[in-house]
Amino acid sequence: MTAPSPLSTFVATLSSDALPSDVRDRAGLVIADTIGSIVAGSTTEPVRTLQARYAARGSGPASVLGTNSSLPIEQAATLNGTAGTVLELDEGHKRAAGHPSIHVLPAVLAVAEADDGSGEDLLAAFVAGYETAARVAQACQPLADGYHPHGVWGVVGAAAGVANYRSLEAETVANALSIAANHAQHTRFEAALEGASVRDTYAGMVAPDAIRAVDQAQAGFTGLEDGVRRHLESVTDGAISTISADDFGEEWELCNGYFKIHAACRYTHPVLDAIDELEDETALELTAIDSIAVETYPAAAGLGEQAPQTRLEAKFSIPFVIATRLVHGHAGKDAFEPAAFKEEVFELATRVTVNARSEFADALPDSRGARVTIEHGETESTITVDHARGGGTRPFNESRLHEKFDSLVTPVLGDSAAERTWALLRSEGMPDARTLCESVTP
Numbered sequence: 001m002t003a004p005s006p007l008s009t010f011v012a013t014l015s016s017d018a019l020p021s022d023v024r025d026r027a028g029l030v031i032a033d034t035i036g037s038i039v040a041g042s043t044t045e046p047v048r049t050l051q052a053r054y055a056a057r058g059s060g061p062a063s064v065l066g067t068n069s070s071l072p073i074e075q076a077a078t079l080n081g082t083a084g085t086v087l088e089l090d091e092g093h094k095r096a097a098g099h100p101s102i103h104v105l106p107a108v109l110a111v112a113e114a115d116d117g118s119g120e121d122l123l124a125a126f127v128a129g130y131e132t133a134a135r136v137a138q139a140c141q142p143l144a145d146g147y148h149p150h151g152v153w154g155v156v157g158a159a160a161g162v163a164n165y166r167s168l169e170a171e172t173v174a175n176a177l178s179i180a181a182n183h184a185q186h187t188r189f190e191a192a193l194e195g196a197s198v199r200d201t202y203a204g205m206v207a208p209d210a211i212r213a214v215d216q217a218q219a220g221f222t223g224l225e226d227g228v229r230r231h232l233e234s235v236t237d238g239a240i241s242t243i244s245a246d247d248f249g250e251e252w253e254l255c256n257g258y259f260k261i262h263a264a265c266r267y268t269h270p271v272l273d274a275i276d277e278l279e280d281e282t283a284l285e286l287t288a289i290d291s292i293a294v295e296t297y298p299a300a301a302g303l304g305e306q307a308p309q310t311r312l313e314a315k316f317s318i319p320f321v322i323a324t325r326l327v328h329g330h331a332g333k334d335a336f337e338p339a340a341f342k343e344e345v346f347e348l349a350t351r352v353t354v355n356a357r358s359e360f361a362d363a364l365p366d367s368r369g370a371r372v373t374i375e376h377g378e379t380e381s382t383i384t385v386d387h388a389r390g391g392g393t394r395p396f397n398e399s400r401l402h403e404k405f406d407s408l409v410t411p412v413l414g415d416s417a418a419e420r421t422w423a424l425l426r427s428e429g430m431p432d433a434r435t436l437c438e439s440v441t442p
Helices: 006-013 021-040 047-057 075-085 102-113 118-141 154-165 172-182 197-219 227-235 266-281 311-316 318-328 343-349 356-360 397-415 415-425 433-439
Strands: 289-296 352-356 370-376 379-385
Touching: 006 154, 006 172, 021 075, 021 102, 021 118, 047 075, 047 397, 075 197, 075 266, 102 118, 102 197, 102 433, 118 227, 118 415, 118 433, 154 172, 154 197, 154 379, 172 197, 172 227, 197 311, 197 415, 266 289, 266 318, 266 370, 266 379, 289 318, 311 318, 318 343, 318 352, 352 356, 352 415, 397 415, 415 433
Parallel strands: 289 352
Antiparallel strands: 289 370, 370 379
């Protein structure tokens, strides 16, 4: 039996009435941003093929966003979590070193839609799950060498969201979270570096495990005492720190996340922001570029592959992200699709070097920065970026996030669907789960 903890009590008792107005507003933005990533990712392969295989087996009560398929809850949530990952555009959290929303929302949304859940219940469940995921993630930092953060701590957050939605008592929640932690995946960061797209499934596979963990706890199965810590300590580099209960309801981790406009690993964003700034200041003729030197922190410096072969591998290659950004004029979704893999991109990538520097390593974790120096002709241009755009230090305004949402949803569902969904999520009240899902299906 797992005794109630401050975390399980928080999850069990959180209601939408307890959410301050800024948290409600931020939740709407995060949910909108995550749904945009899911809808756009639904058109990619092999997500589309997996959706077709599931649909051929039968239907269910939960929507696959961006498609006309309704599937069993766990399958729909798995597809939505996977689709929201593939483009590398989903919201993230620096201190968690990962992406809480894409781990939590697919499970909560599928469960709520199948139950005809209200918008207020959906909102509370999402926030409960996000807060849990972000706090457990921080307690697990740093992860053991080689682990990818997707699929590790997110299952606990997703289980918290589902448990909150089902209005479970604190003791049952504690068991659900402990059981969920037992299902943390043994992920590998090398999957991203080598372009193994199993990495794109990590977050999606969290949803069925989280839902089953809550089902099991409701049925009377019990977890290890202090199971979140005991299960997850095997994936951390050292002891798991205590999940503080002092600031529950006062400090909201949801408000500390970041948004992305570059469709690549967050490690590359200071570099891409530097390129944007350099182009604003200097006319760069690509054929005149002799070299591009990147200096950054060690984890980012590991993304040095110059000739990636897949979309995923390209998103984790600093030489490629720089080259595709300069050749195509942006680092959005299309800059990493097969049509963007042009000879001139690969040739330019060979002129990029990436090295770790102690000044950036010493600034971690508060700053994850980079310096880019471009030698072109007789000119040397240098820009240092200490904080990538999209986070608390350099936030995007809402109009920029709206623009991003439209760019992702409109090509799949059209202008009217994009505007309708944005309006629903930016209105004063959260729409009910079914209305929300119907707004982003054909």
